[in-house]
Each structure stands twice: as structure tokens, then as C-alpha cells.
Amino acid sequence: MSETPQTEQLEKKPQSTTQQFLSFTLGKEEYGVDILRVQEIRSWEPVSRIPNVPSYEKGVVNLRGAIVPIIDLRERFGLGHCQYTPLTVVVVLQAHIGSKTRIMGVVVDAVSDVIDVDKKSIQSAPNFGAKVSTEFINGLISVNQRMVMLLDVDKLLRLDGVDDDDES
Secondary structure (H helix, E strand, C coil): CCHHHHHHHHHHHHHHHEEEEEEEEEEEEEEEEEEHHHHHHEEEECCECCCCCCCCEEEEEECCCCEEEEEEEEHHCCCCCCCCCCCEEEEEEEEEEEEEEEEEEECCCCCEEEEEEEEEEEEECCCCCCCCCCCCCCEEEEEEEEEEEECCCCHCCCCCCCCCCCCC
């Protein structure tokens, strides 16, 4: 009987080749972020606007005492603004930027699913040349005939000009 637990442990080891992603939609496109970076999913609620910030930075919300910046991913990616609906949600993510952990919310059209991905099936982002930025894309996967773009949370949540001189 003592062999059974060891056998089960050996059978569970190959699961480390898989990774889970939370998938969501922006328009007709589907994106995914590492599930371990997701702190929570909240329904859309009005934010406190901050003056003189880029249009994709919607403002801030108070999340249990912490002030959390909210970014509209549609606008961040240049997909235009869309009217928020009851399906619109804010995915609160943790980014590791340098030695700091930053909590930020991203507005998405709708959350789709949690998907299990074999790390070997992740394809690298294609190179479209200098005019098209793929800096936020970690890779691409095909799930049930759908293409899902896997996003790099750390690069995605790095705000222009903030992290360079954050140490002051």
C-alpha cells in the first residue's frame, strides 16, 4: 500500500507542463493572462477620474483600503472605446515590476473561461516588423478552434513614465 502514494505523486508530476490562463474578450478577439496573476474579478463600477493621464487610464477605485488604478485594455490596445455593459468586468491583476508588486485593474468586455494550456503548445508571437508592437504578447495558443493571445502582465501594466523613476 505504501507504493500507491508514490505512484500518484509520479503521475501528478507531468501536470507541471501545463499552465492555467484566464481568458477574456475584447471585441471579437480573445486574450489570456496567467491565472496566478489574477487577484479577483469585479463588475464594472464608476471610478474616480485622475486628471492629465492617458485616455486608457480610467481612474482609480478603493479596493479594501488600497487605491487601485484601472486601465481600459480596449483603449490601451488602440481598439477604440466601447460602451460598458453588464458583462463588462474589471480583472484585478498583480504585476511584478522590478522588486515591487503592483496591483492594477483592467477593464475587459467579458471573462470567458479558465483554460489549461500545455506549455509546449504555446507559439511565440509573430514578428510583424517595427510598425506593429507585440511587446505585450507572450505567445499564442489555439483552443477549440479559437486563437487566444497570451499577455505578459508585467509589461502590460507598466505605466508610461511611472516605473522608470518610481524610486524617488
